[in-house]
Amino acid sequence: MTDMLSPGATIGILGGGQLGRMLSVAASRLGFKTHIFEPGANPPAGQVADRVTTAGYEDAEALKAFAAAVDVITYEFENIPTSALDLLESQKPIRPGREALRISQDRLTEKTFLQDLGLQTAPFADITDQASLDAALAEIGAPSILKTRRFGYDGKGQARIKAPEHAAEALAAMAGAPSILEGFVNFSHEVSVIAARGVSGEIACFDPGENVHRDGILHTTTVPAKLSTGQRMDAVLMAGKILNALDYVGVLGVELFVTPQGLIVNEIAPRVHNSGHWTQNGCTVDQFEQHIRAVAGWPLGDGQRHSDVVMENLIDDDIDRIPELAREANCALHLYGKAEAKPGRKMAHVNRVVKPQE
Amino acid sequence: MTDMLSPGATIGILGGGQLGRMLSVAASRLGFKTHIFEPGANPPAGQVADRVTTAGYEDAEALKAFAAAVDVITYEFENIPTSALDLLESQKPIRPGREALRISQDRLTEKTFLQDLGLQTAPFADITDQASLDAALAEIGAPSILKTRRFGYDGKGQARIKAPEHAAEALAAMAGAPSILEGFVNFSHEVSVIAARGVSGEIACFDPGENVHRDGILHTTTVPAKLSTGQRMDAVLMAGKILNALDYVGVLGVELFVTPQGLIVNEIAPRVHNSGHWTQNGCTVDQFEQHIRAVAGWPLGDGQRHSDVVMENLIDDDIDRIPELAREANCALHLYGKAEAKPGRKMAHVNRVVKPQE
Structure with a gap:
């Protein structure tokens, strides 16, 4: 418990949406102040935070000032640019740590990690082009779902492949982004x-x-x-x-x-x-x-x-x-x-x- | 329900202590912003409020700007100066209303109000000087308790009278403030x-x-x-x-x-x-x-x-x-x-x- 942050300390939160907002409220119950870092103006979390920095993740000066003003850094979303994380991590602890972000930012890395742990996942394959998609479809079958490896949430960056003849159309929808084909799982x-x-x-x-x-x-x-x-x-x-x-x-x-x-x-x-x-x-x-x-x-x-x-x-x-x-x-x-x-x-x-x- | 304030509206709170703080958090759950008015710097409520005005209750300009920035005004404590209430009330609704404040700001008024409603209170008497205190003690008896009529909380502005001979000392402790003598109630x-x-x-x-x-x-x-x-x-x-x-x-x-x-x-x-x-x-x-x-x-x-x-x-x-x-x-x-x-x-x-x- 030597590592226990004292009440009155400031928790930095990357992202000012509803998750950051509810994290701020919870932090207040433990006597912490919060400082939100968010590119968009007037973020929901800002209404209940002690401080807000409105700046982009490429703004090194703003990131440095933010890190200097807080005691520990956390986040409400996983798609934080690596350069920003590098800079922040050099100044203050980021929790959860980089490994969790590295793995969850990329569907292929994540599924491989889970499989390596002995956990079951949907069948999946790395898709780089039409040939790899055709090969994967031959193995995994259709219906299946093509997803961008990065930056997907709430069904965005996804295309269902009902039958192999829809493969080209689905691949086009990925707009050249590295992708992953996932087999459908028959779940209750x-x-x-x-x-x-x-x-x-x-x-x-x-x-x-x-x-x-x-x-x-x-x-x-x-x-x-x-x-x-x-x-x-x-x-x-x-x-x-x-x-x-x-x-x-x-x-x-x-x-x-x-x-x-x-x-x-x-x-x-x-x-x-x-x-x-x-x-x-x-x-x-x-x-x-x-x-x-x-x-x-x-x-x-x-x-x-x-x-x-x-x-x-x-x-x-x-x-x-x-x-x-x-x-x-x-x-x-x-x-x-x-x-x-x-x-x-x-x-x-x-x-x-x-x-x-x- | 025509009077229902829309989410996104701002609730003004007089007082920035822990009650204002927890009111702010609750307001956020309903989608409201809060604006704290508090004379002391860095109030606890300010850490979870959208805005804070640091100014005294005699600062008419600050009060006006505060009233203009909010949709309804409430408070975390009852001892708000009357002049501030007059000014605020001319601009925005204050809830709870003035009558509740008028009555609860003064122990004598409050006890009289309760008695008039047919509710039981401790025996009490208005104390203005040694003579009225002596007369009240003769009727109510000792032990009893002398309290200032206004601005008392958490046991402040109170003096116990164990026996009539301590009356003068208790009255001196009131420092000339209008007071009330309350009889002890034998409660479980x-x-x-x-x-x-x-x-x-x-x-x-x-x-x-x-x-x-x-x-x-x-x-x-x-x-x-x-x-x-x-x-x-x-x-x-x-x-x-x-x-x-x-x-x-x-x-x-x-x-x-x-x-x-x-x-x-x-x-x-x-x-x-x-x-x-x-x-x-x-x-x-x-x-x-x-x-x-x-x-x-x-x-x-x-x-x-x-x-x-x-x-x-x-x-x-x-x-x-x-x-x-x-x-x-x-x-x-x-x-x-x-x-x-x-x-x-x-x-x-x-x-x-x-x-x-x-």
């Missing part, structure tokens, strides 16, 4: 584990949540998920394996497909995760505070759940339902302070506390 | 009700909490309190009577003594209250969000409690216990971001979630 449902590892190596997991997507974006997460005791244990052990292999510090999201052949890792996210928002109203220490505790070198919460929860994302004009949702009993509102609704934009979420645990 | 314990009233007159109360004080400062609040079903109902009805009489909008704290002769009102506070901090980890909508909902014209949460909670205040160097408390399961930490611990200063509180409700 998707769950995710929000897991955390502290500076001294201790691990705590939240109960797995069951995810339902709509138009490629997370729609609901329900806890408890439909899982057997064995599956629940497997999910937690898999998350633990990943955390240890990465010497990870912070919260990690692990998405898993539930299949008759066991749990298959879909992807990992080295940060707090949308599918962990339910913890805000289901646990005494939520995923945001858990992440701050980890990066600050504090003891972790134990992940215990006191209530059943259904989290629902409010996308775009779903936000117009707020007056009605505000009247609903046991419905916790979490708005992100975004000025403008847009198609696909996450504006808020609600946590419906379904029934207390006994 | 103290409870408080955190009650809320919305713009359209609806009322919601949290479950009463049982308070234990130490050195004149709240030490713990425990829910559920030791109360019969009848007492619990009485407490809620009394709070409702007060809210309606004041045409109140917001959260109000009502402290009650439990006696064989029924519940006796100790005092009311027209704001979120230390004895309501347990709601942060016991309810889906806590007292801070309830207050913001009320002043923003939103529907209120229903006050339902999902867990038993013991809240403990951390005063002064109690803050050194944080590393140990952080290791405790089911113990939620709430630090206030204050730079320096001092005798009697509230630095943080913890909510121990004791057991879930069935």
